[in-house]
Amino acid sequence: MKKTFYSNGKLLITGEYVVLDGAKALALPTKFGQNLIVEDAENDAFEWKSYDADGSIWYEDTILFKSVINNEQFDNSKSIKNTLIEILHEAYLTNSDFITKSKGYKIATELTFPKFWGLGTSSTLINNIAQWLKIDAFRLLRNSFGGSGYDLACAQNDTAIIYQLVAEKPTVKNISFHPIFSDQLFFVYLNKKQSSKAAISSYYNKQPKIGKTIEIIDAITEILLNTTDPKEFAKAIIKHEVEMSQVLEQQTVQESLFTDFNGVIKSLGAWGGDFVLTISKDNPTEYFKSKGYPVVIPYNDMIL
Structure with a gap:
């Protein structure tokens, strides 16, 4: 059965860097984002394809279940694969069922913005994986990629937000932000x-x-x-x-x-x-x- 998940891209208007230390940040979700499409397969692996906004494949590889379970890391030429394994490994530590109770997956990611734009290729992926596996996206980010988490909050909300780390925990306030100019x-x-x-x-x-x-x-x-x-x-x-x-x-x-x-x-x-x-x-x-x-x-x- 095919399942599709979507997350919004992001732009941080105020508070860059200092959001990490508790500043209030104004962040805006974008009309652009990323889809994650999951289908069942049979080879104890993730058959992974990532599509750019123009439909071209910018990443393609097979990641074995055992590589995820063991958090196997490859040489620097496989940096994208290493990052995916790290994210999936942290997800496995939280909810192992998606590997232990599966025979494999065909995964496709589809950006609606060019990947070099920096609107949240990683954050939209992490949030989509968290939606798929019903786990905490902020915890997944913290244990894998790192960062303040404002981008995940944008991924999850369709309005402007004020984002703040209070005692290192994310707080999100939905706001109306529509400058008349x-x-x-x-x-x-x-x-x-x-x-x-x-x-x-x-x-x-x-x-x-x-x-x-x-x-x-x-x-x-x-x-x-x-x-x-x-x-x-x-x-x-x-x-x-x-x-x-x-x-x-x-x-x-x-x-x-x-x-x-x-x-x-x-x-x-x-x-x-x-x-x-x-x-x-x-x-x-x-x-x-x-x-x-x-x-x-x-x-x-x-x-x-």
Whole structure:
């Protein structure tokens, strides 16, 4: 019998990095996501195929049940396989029935966004696996891939959320977030997918005493939630960029790449890649195309 599961992609608007230390983060589920399709098979293995948004297969392999049970790891050329085994092994430790009571599976994953966009290839997979096996997605993430978990919360919710770790446990508040100036908001892909794991590791290496920063970021999040003034929104995201620039000891993306942009730009998630948020009076598509960044998506085409 075929079973299909779906999870939303994500964008983190405020609180990147400091969400790990308890800051309130504004996160938005996207209209893009990933399907997981599960069918029974007969060879004590997972016959795995992963499809990109254009229908092409970007990953294909067979993973034996015994490799999952033993958490077998292969050389670095098999990094995707190793990650899948790690996730499935942690799932097995929580609910072994999907292996012990099965003869095998045909698995297909289908992205509705190009996998290099960084909208949650891993988080949507983990949430889909958790749905399939009826286990706690946050626990599965914590024991396998790591991270704050805001992306799982986006995967599970169809509205904007405020996400916070309280005593290291995820709290999710569904909110209404529909800026009246959304026609001035655009998402621009920076032609580079960032590794969340590497970015988090770098953050912890540079992390100062973070309490004051959390207060500042929390206050900015509140402004973004409540303002109806695009100028106030822009000033708040500038302040967010300046604060995180000091924490990370990095230039803001606007300083490093777009000093002549007539508007404001904010990094989203791991700095230096994936998408940025822009606010400007005029449609910035031609500007970014002239700079070599052709993927420019209006807010209302991206966000659920």
